[in-house]
Amino acid sequence: MAQATLLLPARTRLVGQLLPPDVAKALGRADRSQGEAGERAQLRRQFQLVPDHWPVAALTRQRDGRDAAGASWLRADPARVSPDMTGARMLAYGEALALTDEDTANLLPALKPLFGDAGMLLDAPQPARWYLRLPVEAKLPTFAPASEVLGDDLFAHLPEGDAGRRWRALLSEAQVLLHNHPWNAQRVAQGKPPVNSLWFWGGGVLPDAVRTGFRQVKGHDVLLQSLAQVAGVEETHANGEGGVDALIDLRHLRNLDLLCRDALRPLLEALRKRELDALNLDFEDGALFSLRREQRWRLWRGPLQRLDTARPDHVPA
Structure with a gap:
């Protein structure tokens, strides 16, 4: 029909x-x-999806890189946050920042060692979508989609417990690296928003079938x-x-x-x-x-x- x-x-x-x-x-x-x-x-x-799950990062990675099989994936999208009385509020992320390949070429080298020491590979096949590659057996907590965090405090949406503590620490260290990065100062001087945070979300492995x-x-x-x-x-x-x-x-x-x-x-x-x-x-x-x-x-x-x-x-x- x-x-x-x-x-x-x-x-x-x-x-x-x-x-x-x-x-x-x-x-x-x-x-x-x-x-x-x-x-x-x-x-x-x-x-x-077979099996029934919702691994946004693996799905979009397959489109962006054609290499999603055999690993677990997590989006680590670039974000702009603004500090307030309670934490850091997300003002923009991903495509809204209008990043270019030049931006990622300057910012990613400062972040890769941080995640490499934690056993993860960070890359960005598309400037608006950054990815962490993890072993296929990696256990990931549930993260809120970036669209749900927009306009709210980042840390209010991070998972709790031991798993959440690890990702909170990684996020804080990434924010320090980005805040101090001279490329962000150059972006601000040009009237562009800084990339001063990441947001982790969409974790999982590529489904066997869709x-x-x-x-x-x-x-x-x-x-x-x-x-x-x-x-x-x-x-x-x-x-x-x-x-x-x-x-x-x-x-x-x-x-x-x-x-x-x-x-x-x-x-x-x-x-x-x-x-x-x-x-x-x-x-x-x-x-x-x-x-x-x-x-x-x-x-x-x-x-x-x-x-x-x-x-x-x-x-x-």
Whole structure:
């Protein structure tokens, strides 16, 4: 069955705008349900990992370096922090720092001995994504994703206990090295943010397999691209052929009119013409809508005027 699934932002980011009548009618007649909220949950609904775990670092490393097998990986992403009354607050990380290969060439040599002495190899195949390579049997604590730490105190998100103590010490030493590095002083003098911290997250080993029912995956998100690549989608259907079974990432959209005009209306028309059998909408807040052609006969259901008024756990009869 040919189908398309849209990954969408939380409905709260699209509120305050009325749905156009044709889209409102279709969504009012759609099947609704409620899943787990969050971007990670969205991706886990579309990709199944064997064994079942979520090693972001290993997945993105395979995309960046094609060498993730045979090791355990941890992201050690560059970050900018600002000291406050309670600790150090993360203001930016990764791509937001707009680092270049020149930045990594200057900063990494100061950090490599610190991690080398701890039995880890630090490198950066992409300036925005830094990695620690560890033995495949290494036991890693659970770290919060960098996106969850942004705007908060770093140390409030580090793991506790003996394992956490080791990583707290490594983070503190790395911060001292970066704070005193002359390259950071040069960046500040040029009006650029300093790289004065790291953030560890996403640890684990590459899964034995990643499975998905999609034949095309479209989107610029690095983790989404990594999952698709490990699942074999990239190589098999890089030319765009292979049917309509597609996963389309639109989580960056904030304009409801744009979403309706450029995505929902064309796909609803494809449903009407039998070019598509099902259209699935997966919102970051866990709201799920499933649309099919035969739902047009649900004449007793009224239109859904606004996304924020829909209760996915309450489906009209």
